[in-house]
Amino acid sequence: MTISTPPTRLTLDELGEGLGRAATVLRANAAAAGLEAPVPTCPEWSVRDLVAHIGMVHRWAASQLRSTPVEDADALEREGLASPDLLGWFDDGATALLQAIVDAPDDLDAFVFLREAPAPKVFWTRRQCHETTIHAVDALAARLGRAPRPEETWISPAIALDGIDELLRGFVPRPKQGVSPEVATTVLVCPDDSDVAWLLDLAPDRPARTARIDRASERLPRGEHVLTGPPVGLYLRLWSRADPPTSEPADGFERWWRSTVTVTWR
Structure with missing residues (x-):
């Protein structure tokens, strides 16, 4: 659910x-x-x-x-x-x-x-x-x-998880953020040791859609791209505040993310 x-x-x-x-x-x-x-x-x-x-x-x-x-x-x-x-x-x-x-x-x-x-x-x-x-x-x-x-950093996992949620459900679906890949794709963001995950549904020429998933009540859906790791690390990666990984396929996706997802302060 x-x-x-x-x-x-x-x-x-x-x-x-x-x-x-x-x-x-x-x-x-x-x-x-x-x-x-x-x-x-x-x-x-x-x-x-x-x-x-x-x-x-x-x-x-x-x-x-x-x-x-x-x-x-x-x-x-x-x-x-x-x-x-x-x-x-x-x-x-x-x-x-x-x-x-x-x-x-x-x-x-x-x-x-x-x-x-x-x-x-x-x-x-x-x-x-x-x-x-x-x-x-x-x-x-x-x-x-x-x-x-x-x-x-000083950031707690609870703050990190909340910040991921605000970014993925609040900012990313806004039309002005410009999250529009060339082909449709899905991204599963699945923090370690957490009961919550997010599934992003991205497609050309429409705003992104994000679902927050209760991991305690449902099997995780599949995503074409899967981002995992400790909450604070994912928070920094998704906000483009961490050095990008050098391995594929994460490198290719995160380079796209950094070049596509821009957050405005208002």
Whole structure:
């Protein structure tokens, strides 16, 4: 059977804790790497660009939670880039975001932009948890000078599984993501030691379809491509934050994935 609910298995508190920890890790690694250091996992960015971007996203998300949406998000990013204390500016934005989550009513009526989304307050906490976690991996990569290995990160399997779910069921089916192979194919994403898997149905000229599978109640379906491994490793691979494998057939598929699946922040 496919699972239709809940949209996330994590609680609001767990997502908020994940967001706060990722912000701390991002800040520490950005400071250690230096603002002019290159970001290997985002080759066009310096750490300065990275911090200004995530600080802008935090402020934009907080405005949604406060029901006072920011109209010009680019102006916020320019503000960060111009700040004489960029890391302090980042701290202010992260703190304001966490406070906006605390202050928002549980029945918040706000904009959301992903499929299979939870209620708005949980949606924004979840989205910023993973936005910040992935960009904290970028800051770690800047400090290391390479993509980090899963065991070098702080990410828990529970956060990783939730992030995979958000990516595959929320982002990938969006038409604007452009996931359209030349021929129809299916991809089974099957994390180790987990009771959940995902089957992606990809075809030319239509949005992708993703089913979340309960491994406890049904035999796994077949996929033409199968991705397995520990949850944190799969999270990094699917978000293109790990070095690609060099063996076939994984190499060919993941090269296609990296060149095809692009995630926009809103």
